[in-house]
């Protein structure tokens with residue numbers, strides 16, 4: 001949530017506290033819980049403002065039931081966005097919501113996080129630029145960085161050049 005003012009965060013926290021939902025549901029495959037954060041209401045402009053402040057989520061709708069006013073749904077599906085929003089509004093919401101947020105964040109932390117491949121280089125390891133570095137990328141399924149690709153090419157070239165006995 002970059003470039004947000006305290007007033008904007010206060011606005012978002014107020015809407016989430018008053019009208020929002022924070023819930024947990026088991027993830028498909030059962031490897032943990034998924035945080036659901038959103039707001040259902042008839043005022044589309046309020047949801048658009050929330051979406052803009054949070055820089056996250058999608059608005060769905062209108063959902064029409066009988067003669068009631070159409071309802072719009074702002075929902076933050078991306079877990080990282082949901083966590084960022086919950087952490088940001090936490091100090092500003094009431095005790096009941098605070099407990100929900102604590103539950104949600106605890107469940108999120110308990111979930112085994114899938115390790116992202118390093119976009120460049122080998123995290124916590126200075127092995128890049130060697131054949132071993134190339135092999136490490138390969139083993140982890142991470143993109144092979146330029147230094148390691150060069151090292152691997154050099155290694156293969158050297159092997160090819162080795163004179164036969």
Ligand SMILES: [Zn+2]
Nearest residue numbers: 121128145148
């Ligand atoms: Zn590398």
